[in-house]
Amino acid sequence: MDEHRKAELNQILVLFYLAYRTFTDKPDQILSKYHLQRVHHRILFFVGHFPGLTIQQLLTVLEVSKQALHRPLKQLVELGLIRYTPAIHDKRSRLLTLTDAGQALEQELSGGQRQFLDQIFRTAGEGAEEAWVHIMAALSEKRPAFHFVEDLRRNTDE
């Protein structure tokens, strides 16, 4: 790889870093109002997107330890943002869903991100969204959690 291309890719690495930070910035500000952190947003988002997720599944997608998830999840339940619904097939599992308040906060946190992306995709040229998604999927697909989430989605869609 020549120096010019390396410099070009470095600018791209900077963009990736800044874009991700910008992306989590507004939600982080909202979270801090409630004394919550990034991990709380992740929990709310995944439970909102995959209603009925179990704790085990949540641990798998977030790739954190059970002990690390314990406190933030407990807080969200105590705040009345997440509730357990009993699982019929396996009474050991606890199915996670958002309460109305949880849905409202999730919307407050992720809604801006969705609108921001939607607006950028709409103003970008034809096929830009597909290209972006293709590249992000290529970046993700070596990851075990990627396939796990794909399987989750397929099961949820049924």
Place this chain on the structure above:
Amino acid sequence: MDEHRKAELNQILVLFYLAYRTFTDKPDQILSKYHLQRVHHRILFFVGHFPGLTIQQLLTVLEVSKQALHRPLKQLVELGLIRYTPAIHDKRSRLLTLTDAGQALEQELSGGQRQFLDQIFRTAGEGAEEAWVHIMAALSEKRPAFHFVEDLRRNTDE
């Protein structure tokens, strides 16, 4: 926004999350071998990409407090990965550059990221890189650090 589009954008949010995690995963593994963290990679990357960066500028792009930067930067200097070169114009400033060992580690950390991106862009369709960059820039451009980095780049190029 209808439910279908919301679900579509949620999948995209998942991709963003997973792509970024995948992206920092290998470097994080390498860092842990040296008992270093993400912030050390960021420092090495930005100093490597902008040789002669001052501490103030580094604080601005990383958006951390002086005290938060202090320890990891000190460690990198003590490990012989980063060196101060005296500033002629302002003797208060300390210009940061990578040592040979620092360049080697930076290459080990970011080189894989650059190659990974380069390969994906090459196998993606025509214009995919431009589209991706356009979108990531749109996501970044509201950020003060984005313009700061743009200015830095212009000054470095001169």
Place this chain on the structure above:
DNA sequence: GAATTTAGGTCAATTATATTGACTTAATTA
């Protein structure tokens, strides 16, 4: 020239968080 500001360095206290390991209960599966 004196006063102020700026770049950088450091210490201490507090707070937050993650990690490892161990242990428990209840339910399911082999």
Place this chain on the structure above:
DNA sequence: TAATTAAGTCAATATAATTGACCTAAATTC
């Protein structure tokens, strides 16, 4: 019945960030 699994919790340790204070030396401003 025995072994495994989902979930919950405690404790100890280590890591990290944050706030606030204080310091030196160099540069600017008045």
